[in-house]
Amino acid sequence: MTDFRPRRSVLYMPSSNERALEKAKTLPVDALILDLEDAVAPDAKPQARLNAAAAVRSGEYGAKELTIRVNGADTEWHDDDLKAAAEAAPDAIVVPKVNSVDAVLGLVDAFDAAGVPESTSLWAMIESPYAILHAEEIAAASERLNVLVLGTNDLVKELYVDHVVGRTNIVTSLQLAVLAARATGKVVLDGVYNDVKNLDGYLAEVEQGRAFGFDGKTIIHPGQIEGANKGFAPSDEAIENARGLIQAWEDGKGSGVVTYNGRMVENLHVESARRTLDIAAAIEAIEA
Ligand SMILES: CC(C)(COP(=O)(O)OP(=O)(O)OC[C@H]1O[C@@H](n2cnc3c(N)ncnc32)[C@H](O)[C@@H]1OP(=O)(O)O)[C@@H](O)C(=O)NCCC(=O)NCCSC(=O)C[C@H](O)C(=O)O
Numbered sequence: 054m055t056d057f058r059p060r061r062s063v064l065y066m067p068s069s070n071e072r073a074l075e076k077a078k079t080l081p082v083d084a085l086i087l088d089l090e091d092a093v094a095p096d097a098k099p100q101a102r103l104n105a106a107a108a109v110r111s112g113e114y115g116a117k118e119l120t121i122r123v124n125g126a127d128t129e130w131h132d133d134d135l136k137a138a139a140e141a142a143p144d145a146i147v148v149p150k151v152n153s154v155d156a157v158l159g160l161v162d163a164f165d166a167a168g169v170p171e172s173t174s175l176w177a178m179i180e181s182p183y184a185i186l187h188a189e190e191i192a193a194a195s196e197r198l199n200v201l202v203l204g205t206n207d208l209v210k211e212l213y214v215d216h217v218v219g220r221t222n223i224v225t226s227l228q229l230a231v232l233a234a235r236a237t238g239k240v241v242l243d244g245v246y247n248d249v250k251n252l253d254g255y256l257a258e259v260e261q262g263r264a265f266g267f268d269g270k271t272i273i274h275p276g277q278i279e280g281a282n283k284g285f286a287p288s289d290e291a292i293e294n295a296r297g298l299i300q301a302w303e304d305g306k307g308s309g310v311v312t313y314n315g316r317m318v319e320n321l322h323v324e325s326a327r328r329t330l331d332i333a334a335a336i337e338a339i340e341a
């Protein structure tokens with residue numbers, strides 16, 4: 054696995070909230086989304102834009118991946134947001150409501166026109182029924198797009214449904230997004246959990262997202278960081294199992310069938326075990 058970057062916990066923060074921007078410097082998240090969109094009132098957008106750009110340029114956020122969420126391409130704020138982001142050169146620009154291949158291609162052109170450096174990638178938010186149904190094409194539309202971000206609040210709104218325990222009414226959407234990411238080699242991040250005081254409900258959703266195959270979770274409050282960091286990292290048991298399985302495979306070279314803990318081991322299991330160890334090593338490196 055090359056170029057793996059942990060994105061277990063990806064924290065949104067309103068770029069208008071200077072206290073939160075300051076606090077985020079010390080929070081143990083893998084990535085930050087400095088928001089200019091929904092979390093920022095229209096009047097506050099110009100100052101939020103300046104704050105987000107200053108935060109990226111400050112060099113005070115350690116190894117965290119820094120991204121700026123601009124307002125959507127069809128809004129009056131988009132061009133100014135993109136210009137400010139281009140100058141600040143974050144790791145990625147997060148664009149909301151990306152619904153089609155044409156939208157991705159338009160954004161890539163807009164990035165070039167605004168002078169967004171090549172080192173800044175595009176994270177596309179998948180948050181409408183149409184985007185879910187076209188997630189694979191959207192994900193494959195450009196090399197520059199490396200992360201799909203689920204916008205489950207907008208998705209629930211667009212589906213005319215409610216937020217329900219277990220997310221039973223959007224399971225198909227979540228799984229289609231994961232399938233699209235895996236089919237195209239992109240990263241995929243789960244949506245946010247709004248009830249910031251309900252830790253048990255949040256942890257259940259982390260576990261569900263991990264089980265579905267998401268790479269990490271977008272979050273909205275510092276109290277959600279630990280759960281995501283733990284939930285999207287290989288457990289001690291998984292690491293130990295991966296090491297043992299690889300050892301059994303190496304020891305058994307030349308013999309026909311290898312077993313570990315009573316289970317058949319094939320090359321594909323060894324590949325999964327190596328992936329687990331690579332992820333664990335990447336997490337250890339950023340936490341060192
Ligand atoms: C949800 C909140 C409004 C709650 O805020 P608050 O009541 O102030 O929380 P606390 O008092 O418990 O905060 C404790 C301290 O933590 C800091 N804090 C809180 N949230 C953040 C944060 N996101 N980043 C950094 N720091 C944060 C507070 O400043 C307190 O600090 P201190 O005073 O020093 O102790 C609030 O959490 C919040 O605004 N969260 C982010 C909301 C947001 O960004 N929403 C937009 C994205 S979600 C979305 O819609 C995704 C998608 O588009 C979709 O459709 O689903």
Ligand SMILES: [Mg+2]
Nearest residue numbers: 180204206207
């Ligand atoms: Mg949204």
